[in-house]
Amino acid sequence: MEQDKVILSIKKSARDLFRRYGYNKTSVNELAKQAQIAKATFYKHFASKELILHAVLMDYIRENVQDILEKNVRERDLSTFLANTILRVSRVTYTVCNEFVGWEFIRESANAQEYLKTLSDDLEFLLLSSFIQNETIGQTVPEERLTFLIKSSKNIVFSFAFTAVTEADVRKNFISFQKEILPYLVQATLL
Structure with a gap:
């Protein structure tokens, strides 16, 4: 259940940041920060x-x-x-x-x-x-x-x-x- 919340948080952050700044200008660091997770947690769910x-x-x-x-x-x-x-x-x-x-x-x-x-x-x-x-x-x-x-x-x-x-x-x-x-x-x- 907790894992689902993390994935949803990452997806929401990605959707917001990609839409606002574009894919190319959004870093994994920014995605993790917006999702309020560690960068390693991001990579645990998305390679x-x-x-x-x-x-x-x-x-x-x-x-x-x-x-x-x-x-x-x-x-x-x-x-x-x-x-x-x-x-x-x-x-x-x-x-x-x-x-x-x-x-x-x-x-x-x-x-x-x-x-x-x-x-x-x-x-x-x-x-x-x-x-x-x-x-x-x-x-x-x-x-x-x-x-x-x-x-x-x-x-x-x-x-x-x-x-x-x-x-x-x-x-x-x-x-x-x-x-x-x-x-x-x-x-x-x-x-």
């Missing part, structure tokens, strides 16, 4: 700063995916449901990476890009399992088609996150994805 980042991001994304799936249940048809869900999850993923890590750091750091691949793979697994467990989607769409939709959408969103220079570029890319690409991906998924 690296990267692992706490991963835990915080996945918790945040997992909560939002569940919320999005529950709120989208009332969509008129499966096509609209899938499109809206993918779009909302893509926005959450982009936003959380921007808020906690910063795309400039991700674009410039080889370690961050390797980490982003891990995050991307874990996000894909989370979405696929969430979609399969969802009654509206899981019983209607075969797993290989869901995998196609999730992989394609994820790759497109991450590619424009890496190439966008300004927030206006990002908004333009999301609009283009929503109107010009996503409907065809959903249509191909539901064939």
Whole structure:
């Protein structure tokens, strides 16, 4: 029980500090100090700063995916449901990476890009399992088609996150994805 409190404290501290200062500018010393623990205690629970980042991001994304799936249940048809869900999850993923890590750091750091691949793979697994467990989607769409939709959408969103220079570029890319690409991906998924 005490261990759970320490982990929650570390996660809360990491979420606050990463959001306020960014991943790159937050040290393990600062994380331990904010959580009111020793640095050794931090390392007892998380082997690296990267692992706490991963835990915080996945918790945040997992909560939002569940919320999005529950709120989208009332969509008129499966096509609209899938499109809206993918779009909302893509926005959450982009936003959380921007808020906690910063795309400039991700674009410039080889370690961050390797980490982003891990995050991307874990996000894909989370979405696929969430979609399969969802009654509206899981019983209607075969797993290989869901995998196609999730992989394609994820790759497109991450590619424009890496190439966008300004927030206006990002908004333009999301609009283009929503109107010009996503409907065809959903249509191909539901064939």
